[in-house]
Amino acid sequence: MPLCGGSKTVQRKLVLLGDGASGKTSLLNVFTRGYFPTVYEPTVFENYVHDDTDLIVLCYSVDSKDSLENVESKWVGEIADNCPGVKLVLVALKCDLRQQDEDEPEEGDAAQAAADGNAQREKPPTISYDEGLEVAKRIGASRYLECSAMKNRGVNEAFTEAARVALSVKKEREDNKCTIM
Numbered sequence: 001m002p003l004c005g006g007s008k009t010v011q012r013k014l015v016l017l018g019d020g021a022s023g024k025t026s027l028l029n030v031f032t033r034g035y036f037p038t039v040y041e042p043t044v045f046e047n048y049v050h051d052d053t054d055l056i057v058l059c060y061s062v063d064s065k066d067s068l069e070n071v072e073s074k075w076v077g078e079i080a081d082n083c084p085g086v087k088l089v090l091v092a093l094k095c096d097l098r099q100q101d102e103d104e105p106e107e108g109d110a111a112q113a114a115a116d117g118n119a120q121r122e123k124p125p126t127i128s129y130d131e132g133l134e135v136a137k138r139i140g141a142s143r144y145l146e147c148s149a150m151k152n153r154g155v156n157e158a159f160t161e162a163a164r165v166a167l168s169v170k171k172e173r174e175d176n177k178c179t180i181m
Helices: 026-034 065-082 096-102 109-117 129-139 157-167
Strands: 014-018 048-051 055-061 087-093 143-146 175-180
Touching: 014 026, 014 048, 026 096, 055 065, 055 129, 055 157, 065 087, 065 096, 065 129, 087 129, 087 157, 109 175, 129 143
Parallel strands: 014 055, 055 087, 087 143
Antiparallel strands: 048 175
């Protein structure tokens, strides 16, 4: 006889999707293993069939406008074609890079570096919270979340909220298949 009543385990399948180098693998490493990988190793891209996918966690990097644009121009279309009706959560990754934008050198320091010929190429500004939220609204995401795997900020919250959305989905025992190519 179960100690906590007759409750059974509820399982939901979450799939992380987004551009390469957006931070998905680092996010998973920090959440599941508790460490941030110091060496970048690209995850091998393959075509997958995601049977019974309950939720797609769509990821982009705050330092890549392309990765956010691809959320709407590439990933949402593929999801609609291959996983119709699957709920979405949009997650901004690498949010620690916003702090680095704020910590850039003072105007005099930049002028001195340019005079010395040591000026670095100017980095494009990071994507703001409001820009990400707007995209989340346009694509009909159930949640918009932000985190930094490197600083371990918002990682547990991202998965907790994603799990809440996934648990809100009623399971239908059909032959639901989700194919991402």
